Amino acid sequence: MKRFAIKDYGPASDVLIEIEAEPRLMDDTHVRVELTAFAINPYDVALRQGAMRDFRTLKFPYVLGNDGAGIVTEVGSKITHVKVGDEVIVHAVGGTYGEEVVVPGKKIVRKPVSMSWEVAAGAVTPWLTAYNLVTHLLGDTIGGTVMVQGASGAVGSLLVQFLKKQGKTVLASASKRNETLVRQLGADQFVAYDEEDAGKIFADQADSVIDATKGGRAGEAGMEIMKAGGNFVALNDLPSEQKKPGNYLSFGPSKDYSDFDALTALTELADTIHLTIAEVLPFTLASVIAGHEKLEGHPAAGKIIIKKER
Ligand SMILES: NC(=O)c1ccc[n+]([C@@H]2O[C@H](COP(=O)([O-])OP(=O)(O)OC[C@H]3O[C@@H](n4cnc5c(N)ncnc54)[C@H](OP(=O)(O)O)[C@@H]3O)[C@@H](O)[C@H]2O)c1
Incomplete structure (x- = not known):
């Protein structure tokens, strides 16, 4: 399974690498998703630069990425709100820069058919x-x-x-x-x-x-x-x-806030909410590096999305 990771803190072109990773183990509360698209966030850039190193310890190689969208390929036995084959929106604590992610069921909702993969991945955080x-x-x-x-x-x-x-x-x-x-x-x-x-x-x-x-x-x-x-x-x-x-x-993320409730609200408003997509780049290491480098400056408005061809 192809994933994009940082091997250390530093400049994008020095530390971002492609790795081949074993599929993660599942339990009965988790969902496995084959990712179609993931977003690059300013937070990923700050994490890669080491801005959070005093209070967030990373184990290298570390796969970045909190936001993604894709297709469910496996569900734990306690999961009832999504099934294999569903198109979903995913919020993960790291790990969406890749072909696959395993997340707790409560961090996933079904993607409305009318919502593009780019918007689904880009809107999460x-x-x-x-x-x-x-x-x-x-x-x-x-x-x-x-x-x-x-x-x-x-x-x-x-x-x-x-x-x-x-x-x-x-x-x-x-x-x-x-x-x-x-x-x-x-x-x-x-x-x-x-x-x-x-x-x-x-x-x-x-x-x-x-x-x-x-x-x-x-x-x-x-x-x-x-x-x-x-x-x-x-x-x-x-x-x-x-x-x-x-x-x-x-403002900061909090365990008191339910991702499931918030993402469900997003799906309900999907047809009336606009998210600007600045660029959609192919699923390659070069794209991830380019996305990071663009976000370091003052780019045009809109999300940078990495998307796989299906
Ligand atoms: N605390 C949290 O939980 C949390 C969650 C999400 C995001 N964030 C942080 O919030 C910030 C915004 O996130 P985002 O995803 O919305 O980023 P974004 O899409 O890149 O938007 C950045 C915004 O900042 C404006 N901006 C850029 N440089 C500026 C400057 N020098 N002076 C004033 N405005 C400037 C941009 O306006 P123009 O391009 O029009 O100039 C744009 O509206 C990021 O730093 C991100 O890391 C924090």
Whole structure:
């Protein structure tokens, strides 16, 4: 079974390798999936670079990848919600960069027929993030007006759409080149952070601010946009100096959040949610390296997906 792994921390072309791995053992609560597509996430890039090495120990060679979609080839005896031959969406803790993955049944849902393989694989982590942040982390405290920074990104774009479905007023920022995309997603107001100061334009307007950017100086503007006493949620670092009273929260995955519930919600909204796919690359080591290298820069909006020919 072909898989793509990192043999150490370091640059993509130095440490990503192709390995031949034995099929994993199953138990009665697991499902084996032959993967058709997997996504490359900014998280994989950070993991490969060693950014998490102080608090997450990896055993090399380590197969990256949390997000995938494919066809069920084996089910444990206690699994009743999917069967062999079903097309499914998979959330794994590592291991989707390859031909096959074995995951607990509760981390898998059936893929709607109308959902492409690319979107099914690409939406997993961004959707789990958007859904759990809004539903569980903020919940009833979210308020009527929400600012999404990084609204052109995978997480940000799903946030904009999910919030609009809940009747929120959505303020959004991204770079100018992505303005049309973000407006089409339904944002009520848009500021291009590379041309104007969103902090000044939207000052004190949002009950909740979500910094879904990959970095930069979004935190400063976000604090200006948050109403005093509102919520500020960061997917990466919170602002080092909290200049306004508020509820400052870091979002992270939690065992308290059910993947099954969140992914089921995704399948129910599938026909009305848009996820931009930037590139679909063939199932090769060169593609995985190229995908990682692109994500290290500031690429065009959209997911990079590795897909097998069927
Ligand atoms: N904590 C968690 O559990 C969790 C979960 C998922 C993701 N994340 C992290 O959240 C971030 C977003 O993830 P994603 O998958 O949505 O990434 P993505 O699709 O690459 O989106 C990145 C977003 O950041 C914006 N951006 C990039 N450089 C920026 C800068 N210098 N200043 C302001 N904005 C900038 C981009 O806007 P433009 O391209 O329009 O400039 C885009 O909207 C990543 O860092 C990811 O690792 C964390």
